[in-house]
Amino acid sequence: MTRLRFLRAASGQAPVTWTLAALSWLLFAIFRPGGNLHLLSLGDPVTPLQVFSSGLTFVSIPSGVVCTALALTGASYTEKKLGSTWYAAIILLIQAVGGAFGAFIAWVVVDPSTAWGEGLHGQEVLTPLTWILGAAAMGSARFAVLWCRRVRTVLLVGVVTVVLYSGTLTQLCVAVSTLVGCGLGIVLWNRPVSLRPRAVSVSEGRVLVGLTVAAIGLGPLFAALSPYSVGLLSGIARLTRVAWWDSSCAEGICQPEEATNTLAMAILPAIIVVILVIGLTRGRRLAWWGSLAAFAVTLPIVVLETDLYLSVPEGEAWFYGLSVTSVAVPWLVGLAVLVLTGRLFTVRGGELRFVQVAGFGTIAAALTWFLLGEGWGFLPFVYLPPMIREIVLGTTPSWRFLVSSTLFWVLFAVGLWWALHTPPRVAGRESRDRAVAFLDAGLGDHLSHMTLWPGNEYFFTEDGYVAYQVHNLVAVTVGSPVSSTPTRLADAFEDHCARLGLTCAWYSVPTSFAESRSGQRVQVAEESVIDVTDVSFKGKKFQDVRTATNRAVKEHIRSVWTTWAALDTVTRERIRALSEEWVAEKALPEMGFTLGGLESLDDERVRLMIAVDESGHVHGVTSWLPAAGGWVLDFMRRDREGFRPVVEFLIAETARRAHEDGLTWISLSGAPLAHSTSGEPTAVDNLLSRLGEILEPWYGFRSLAAFKKKFQPSHEAWWLCYKDVADLPTIGLAVSACYVDVVDVAKGAFLRK
Secondary structure, three states: OHHHHHHHHHHHHOHHHHHHHHHHHHHHHHHOOOOOHHHOOEOOOOOHHHHHHOOOOOOOHHHHHHHHHHHHHHHHHHHHHHOHHHHHHHHHHHHHHHHHHHHHHHHHHOOOOOHHHHHHOOOOEOOOHHHHHHHHHHHHHHOOHHHHHHHHHHHHHHHHHHHHHOOOHHHHHHHHHHHHHHHHHHHHOOOOOOOOOOOOOHHHHHHHHHHHHHHHHHHHHHHHHOOOOOOOOHHHHHHHOOOOOOHHHHHHHOOHHHHHHHHHHHHHHHHHHHHHHHHHHOOEHHHHHHHHHHHHHHHHHHHHHHHHHHOOHHHHHHOOOOOHHHHHHHHHHHHHHHHHOHHHOOEEOOHHHHHHHHHHHHHHHHHHHHHOOOOOOOHHHHHOOHHHHHHHHOOOOOHHHHHHHHHHHHHHHHHHHHHHOOOOEOOOHHHHHHHHHHHHOOOOOOOHHHHHOOOOEEEEOOOEEEEEEEEOOEEEEOOOOEEOOHHHHHHHHHHHHHHHOOEEEEEEEEHHHHOOOOOEEEEEEEEEEEEOOOOOOOOHHHHHHHHHHHHHHHOOOEEEEEOOOOOOHHHHHHHHHHHHHHHHOOOOOOOOOOOOOHHHHOOOOOEEEEEEOOOOOEEEEEEEEEEOOEEEEEEEEEOOOOOOOHHHHHHHHHHHHHHHOOOOEEEEEEEEOOOOOOOOOOHHHHHHHHHHHHHHHHHOHHHHHHHHHHHOOEEEEEEEEEOOHHHHHHHHHHHHHHHOOOOOHHHHHHHHO
């Protein structure tokens, strides 16, 4: 009964999708036995009825299983997001436009004088994928930014890869439907198209690079597995096959030991690519280096092999339509993407394990080689990838080669997998642990927990430490020294910088510390601190805070005080989606240094305050860093279409929680480039004020400062202290580099404006 209720509920939420899925199997059962599926398929000539009927069923049971799975998962979700009426109209539109346009393009390229045109001649189209993927592409415009980008990237990369490497008429129609769906979705539902690029978070950038590498690396294998591959780049797949087939080749391959090892060597490259892609999505530096090396080695090999085969008459026929240029383009694109995005892959760890397993594989392959009765002469060739080995040897290797080589590459893949699943190695873990001990002793200011974030270096004494980053020969500190004697430690750190030829810049330090330093100082931010000894929020000045709390009760929204590790997978994904939505609205990238992102949430010392409704939907989230006597606000995201005063609600709930825990204050952190103090501004103050005006549309620092006034906080200035005013331009560049490690030409243009 439970399963029946589930099916009834699922079909009720997506009736159009479930009806079409059932109809596809019914038509398949009716038309398949008599071989009459061609009556529904789209072919030559094209009729209006066939344009629609070609999307009603499929050509085989495996194809039906795949289509049904996609329909009942992705298509059902799309229907629920759009509504059944809209969804039905979209299906008809996509099927009509995509099917007819795809057939038209196929008719245009069907030219017997080209390899692709000759291959398309006589093919037919019969698949529901045209409307399934096309509707998903169109409906993605209504998804959250994170899932909109992911759906579009997967669909577009997938269909383009399939068309280029396989290129059948069915795949061409599916690709056209997908592209048409994306275009219509942008026109109908997206906000006006802006020429400025949307920012992408670090984690999402890793996913996009991984998808690109997967498309380029797995495309040739996909084409090789398809007997009807006729795409523009399908000839590349032939580079992975035995060059010339005859009866002796077939007889050798049919031997059991030959067949097993040949299959293994054909699958292993794909497995290694998948392992590397998984590593890329996790930001692993080893996966980045591995992908870069794989592409760099593959590029000259496929170019050399193509040129070699095209130089003989048989090769011209076998690789008809292929050129050295077309072979090189995908790998050049992959290399360019990896080089340009290398800064995203900073997670280290597992390198030693990989070397150990690869070394063991090398020895095991050598021992196997000798046990099979071979000598030293050809041993080095065992470790070469199959493509390179066949070029060097000039012949198909024996089964002894295949056994030894397969063993090596299997262990190579195992070692790579093991290495990429090793816990990340945090640079300076011992230093970080030492810093944690000082913080646990109650030392430090409100920013001190940020000293534990990646990218910082440490200067230690017996009394404490200073965390800093070096850019442009400037040591930019993260707040003031963490010490019981901060002045003495500061003097020691300045001497340390002088010995190394560095300029010392004390960044975001409190007034008490700034007054102890000689030289120059300028206010760079203003911290808002809430006294939580009384959290009744009475009086007219707290009206907005009380309204937010009362509305949350009426709308059944509750607060959850938790940690990232304690969250379930669904809630984590919803928080990621909120963060990606926020990042996508910014013309400039995510900042770091003293402004945390998603990565800073995964810390057992950090607490999250989340607003969740009865359905589990996350309306907003804030993160709070520990400090002596209180909590400091760091990460803050809200659902633009959800509970509007969610941030006020979350801050009020955190204040109440801190009061219950016996704390005396919570900090709403500092608003950069904003201050409420009066006085005669200096030239530097005017410059920073102008910079705040420029960045306001993109980051809203001043709007944030104004928002915090709802809680009637006290204000504390944060300062930048330095010795010589002549160093200020260099210090400014160094501070910028701490926050945004790369500013490209486009983003620089926005700053100049």
